[in-house]
Amino acid sequence: MDKIIRCITSDGAVMASVINSTDIVFTAQKLHSTSPAATAAIGRLLSAASMMGAQLKQKGATLTVRIKGDGPLGTLVTVADSNGNVRGYLENSTCETEHYHKGKINVAAAVGKNGYIDVMRDYGTGEPYMSRAELATGEIAEDITSYYVQSEQIPTACGFGVLLDKEDGEVMLAGGFLIQLLPGADEAACDKLEKNISSLEPMTTMLAKGMSVEEICRTALQGFDVEIIDELPVHYVCSCSRERVINSIASLNNDEIEAMIEEDGGAEVSCNFCNKKYVFGSEDLRQIIELKNKKEKN
Ligand SMILES: [Zn+2]
Numbered sequence: 001m002d003k004i005i006r007c008i009t010s011d012g013a014v015m016a017s018v019i020n021s022t023d024i025v026f027t028a029q030k031l032h033s034t035s036p037a038a039t040a041a042i043g044r045l046l047s048a049a050s051m052m053g054a055q056l057k058q059k060g061a062t063l064t065v066r067i068k069g070d071g072p073l074g075t076l077v078t079v080a081d082s083n084g085n086v087r088g089y090l091e092n093s094t095c096e097t098e099h100y101h102k103g104k105i106n107v108a109a110a111v112g113k114n115g116y117i118d119v120m121r122d123y124g125t126g127e128p129y130m131s132r133a134e135l136a137t138g139e140i141a142e143d144i145t146s147y148y149v150q151s152e153q154i155p156t157a158c159g160f161g162v163l164l165d166k167e168d169g170e171v172m173l174a175g176g177f178l179i180q181l182l183p184g185a186d187e188a189a190c191d192k193l194e195k196n197i198s199s200l201e202p203m204t205t206m207l208a209k210g211m212s213v214e215e216i217c218r219t220a221l222q223g224f225d226v227e228i229i230d231e232l233p234v235h236y237v238c239s240c241s242r243e244r245v246i247n248s249i250a251s252l253n254n255d256e257i258e259a260m261i262e263e264d265g266g267a268e269v270s271c272n273f274c275n276k277k278y279v280f281g282s283e284d285l286r287q288i289i290e291l292k293n294k295k296e297k298n
Helices: 022-032 036-054 107-111 141-152 187-198 203-208 213-220 242-250 254-264 282-297
Strands: 003-009 014-020 062-069 075-081 086-090 115-122 129-134 156-164 171-181 226-233 266-270 277-281
Touching: 003 036, 003 213, 014 036, 014 213, 022 036, 022 086, 022 171, 036 062, 036 075, 036 086, 036 107, 036 141, 036 156, 036 171, 115 141, 129 141, 141 156, 141 171, 156 187, 156 203, 171 187, 171 203, 171 213, 187 213, 203 213, 213 226, 242 266, 242 277, 242 282, 254 266, 254 282, 266 282, 277 282
Parallel strands: none
Antiparallel strands: 003 014, 003 226, 014 171, 062 075, 062 115, 075 086, 115 129, 156 171, 266 277
């Protein structure tokens, strides 16, 4: 079962999250039939978004992380809630996979090095907070780091891993960490943390050894007194519903809805995040127009 652990050091210098996101990334791979490069890219971003979402203090708030680079993958979108539950989709899920010479998937070649990372926090007030940073490398981890440094001035280190089966390409393990310096951090704490992180084994190596998220967190924070804030079970969860789809159809012009009735005899809308299909007959669409007209009169 996937989970996030969140820890803080007793001296108030460092905050750390570690996620085992194996099931989440496996689910995304199945839902979107992703190629290896697409699986690695969306897997890394889902892991990041889940940990970033879990940092939201307000219940019901959501966090969207979107990466749009100039590579063949196109746009990647992930949305997490304040419990770390997450969903995502990508524009070109079958994008070709290139490898570095050591066999590691070249995620940057798929994402592209030029582009933006956008983070939107929605607290349900109707006015989401948006911030944007330029992509650093297209490898996702460095892009998240660059976002925090550029847009939020928070020194951040993160790493992600997605391990695929050599035979069938299925997701075997996935996870990541997100470590941030707090304003109380002194130079000694920075140095200690830097050393820890540079000697940290790759995420999937630690998971493959059977290390728990807590053990990984304690290893990353070696030499610090660690206090666990919480441990959350997390899942791939989509929040789509027929009602939401009706609202999005209702946001179209009446002419556009009429055209669906006349030309197609209805509409079929499928959710980008979970592929669920919502079918509307002509009568359903007429009802939506009626409801719209009533609302507009009021
Ligand atoms: Zn859905």
